[in-house]
Amino acid sequence: MIDKATVDRIIAAANIVEVIGDFVQLRKKGVNYQACCPFHNEKTPSFVVSPSKGFFKCFGCGKGGNAVGFVMEHENMTYPEALKYLARKYGIEVHERELSAEETRRNDNRESMMVLSHYAADWFADQMFKTDVGQSLALGYFRGRGFTDATIKRFGLGYCPEGGDTFTRAALADGYQEEFLTGTGLSGKRDDDCTTGFSAG
Numbered sequence: 001m002i003d004k005a006t007v008d009r010i011i012a013a014a015n016i017v018e019v020i021g022d023f024v025q026l027r028k029k030g031v032n033y034q035a036c037c038p039f040h041n042e043k044t045p046s047f048v049v050s051p052s053k054g055f056f057k058c059f060g061c062g063k064g065g066n067a068v069g070f071v072m073e074h075e076n077m078t079y080p081e082a083l084k085y086l087a088r089k090y091g092i093e094v095h096e097r098e099l100s101a102e103e104t105r106r107n108d109n110r111e112s113m114m115v116l117s118h119y120a121a122d123w124f125a126d127q128m129f130k131t132d133v134g135q136s137l138a139l140g141y142f143r144g145r146g147f148t149d150a151t152i153k154r155f156g157l158g159y160c161p162e163g164g165d166t167f168t169r170a171a172l173a174d175g176y177q178e179e180f181l182t183g184t185g186l187s188g189k190r191d192d193d194c195t196t197g198f199s200a201g
């Protein structure tokens with residue numbers, strides 16, 4: 001495990017324009033930088049990098065985050081891998097400490113819940129975009145309120161079908177464990193307690 005002080009140093013050292021500039025041709029626009037998004041196909045740039053905030057954001061597909069998040073997403077790395085990559089880039093020495101069994105378990109849990117949250121966001125979006133009832137009820141509703149499809153995707157809106165436990169059953173069938181379903185709050189004891197707008201955050 002990389003200790004917190006080192007993580008802070010890496011994040012402080014990582015210049016987001018330099019980090020992203022290694023992979024994407026950035027153009028300066030005002031105080032920010034702009035490019036065509038590396039995460040979705042587009043012809044007009046909606047990918048913005050803010051050096052002052054240390055953040056990137058794509059207004060097309062909704063992806064955003066800091067330098068570490070960019071490296072994770074773009075290079076398909078885990079959080080520690082991305083930190084080590086940035087540490088190498090900025091000449092920061094990284095001492096790793098062995099995790100205790102308890103810490104390993106906690107990290108595994110956190111990772112499982114993150115994976116599950118992404119799965120859920122995709123699932124609810126599919127229910128809205130790819131089912132008849134989702135399209136007519138939820139998608140029709142959002143479009144009727146003036147939401148464009150790009151906005152709907154950007155905010156990770158989705159549709160939860162009636163009969164409450166549909167998601168839980170789908171997730172269990174896809175191999176997700178019940179303890180994480182309840183741990184993330186995605187499945188509750190009350191099955192009719194259902195979310196219509198699910199944020200992928």
Ligand SMILES: [Zn+2]
Binds near residue numbers: 038039047059063
């Ligand atoms: Zn994008």
